[in-house]
Amino acid sequence: MVDDTFDILSLFKLLSKHIKIIIAVSVAFGIAAYLISAILIQKKYTSSVQLYVENKSAANETTSLTTSDISVAQQLVDTCSIIFTSSAVFDQLAKEVDYTSEELASMVSVGAVNKTEVMKITVTCTNPKEAKLIAQKLCEICITEYERIISTGTIRAIDQPKESKRASYPNNKLYGLTGLLIGFCLTCFIIILRNLLDTRVKPDDNLAEIYDIPVFAEIMDFENKTSIAHSYRYESH
Numbered sequence: 001m002v003d004d005t006f007d008i009l010s011l012f013k014l015l016s017k018h019i020k021i022i023i024a025v026s027v028a029f030g031i032a033a034y035l036i037s038a039i040l041i042q043k044k045y046t047s048s049v050q051l052y053v054e055n056k057s058a059a060n061e062t063t064s065l066t067t068s069d070i071s072v073a074q075q076l077v078d079t080c081s082i083i084f085t086s087s088a089v090f091d092q093l094a095k096e097v098d099y100t101s102e103e104l105a106s107m108v109s110v111g112a113v114n115k116t117e118v119m120k121i122t123v124t125c126t127n128p129k130e131a132k133l134i135a136q137k138l139c140e141i142c143i144t145e146y147e148r149i150i151s152t153g154t155i156r157a158i159d160q161p162k163e164s165k166r167a168s169y170p171n172n173k174l175y176g177l178t179g180l181l182i183g184f185c186l187t188c189f190i191i192i193l194r195n196l197l198d199t200r201v202k203p204d205d206n207l208a209e210i211y212d213i214p215v216f217a218e219i220m221d222f223e224n225k226t227s228i229a230h231s232y233r234y235e236s237h
Helices: 008-017 019-040 067-083 087-094 101-107 128-149 172-197 207-211
Strands: 045-054 108-112 118-125 154-157 217-220 232-235
Touching: 008 019, 008 172, 019 172, 045 067, 045 128, 067 108, 067 118, 067 128, 087 101, 087 128, 101 108, 101 118, 101 128, 118 128, 128 154
Parallel strands: none
Antiparallel strands: 045 118, 045 154, 108 118, 217 232
16 A cells, blocks of 8 residues: 655655745745735724823822822723723714714724833724824823813823824735745645645655565566656566
8 A cells, every 4th residue: 555644855855846836836925915915905004192190199299109109090091991992982082083983993992001000092094194183182082081080190191193104004014924925835735735646656756665565676668658757667576
C-alpha cells in the first residue's frame, strides 16, 4: 500500500518545485486584498477628546491629593462612562448633529485611559469633519450632564477634538498582508492535497520506502515518448 505521508524534507522539495506559482498567487491575493481595502471598503475617521475627572477635595488647591481622592475619581470615571453613553445623552446630541441617537450610539465609545482618572471619548465616522463636530458637541453635553447628575467632584476637558487627516479604518497594509498570507496558505494546501491524491508512481519516488519491497532494476518504457519525466516503468522481481 502506498504511504500517503511524507516528511518535512519531502514537503519542502514539493513546495520548492512550485515556488513560482506560490509566489505569484500570494502576490496576486495580496494586491487584490489591498485594492479592495483601498477602493471598495468605506473609510472611517476617528476624532477623540480626553476628560479629567477629580474628586471634590482634589479641586481645592489647599487640599493635597490623597489616595482616596484618586480612588473615588476612578470610580467616577466608570460611572461617567455609563451616563455619557445613555440614551438621554444621545438624544441631546442628535439635536445638534444630523444623526439619530441610534446611529450615534454605534459611533461613540467612552472609557477610562489605563484605569486612571482620565476618560476618553472616541467618535468614529465616515466624515472626518463630522467626527470632530460630534466629539466636540458630545464633550460639551457630557460636562453639562456631569454637573447636573453628579454632585461630587469636577470634570474638565484636557484637549480638544481634532479633524483626522488619515482614515483609521480600513488598514490597507494589514489587508494586503492578510491577502498575501491567505494566498500563500491556500496555494500550499492545494499543492499538497494534489500530491496526496496523486497515486501514480513517479520517477523520483523511492519505491523501496513506499512499497517496502526491494527494487532490482529500472526498465525504460520505450512506448511512452511523450514525456521524459514519465518515461520509466518500475518493476520488482
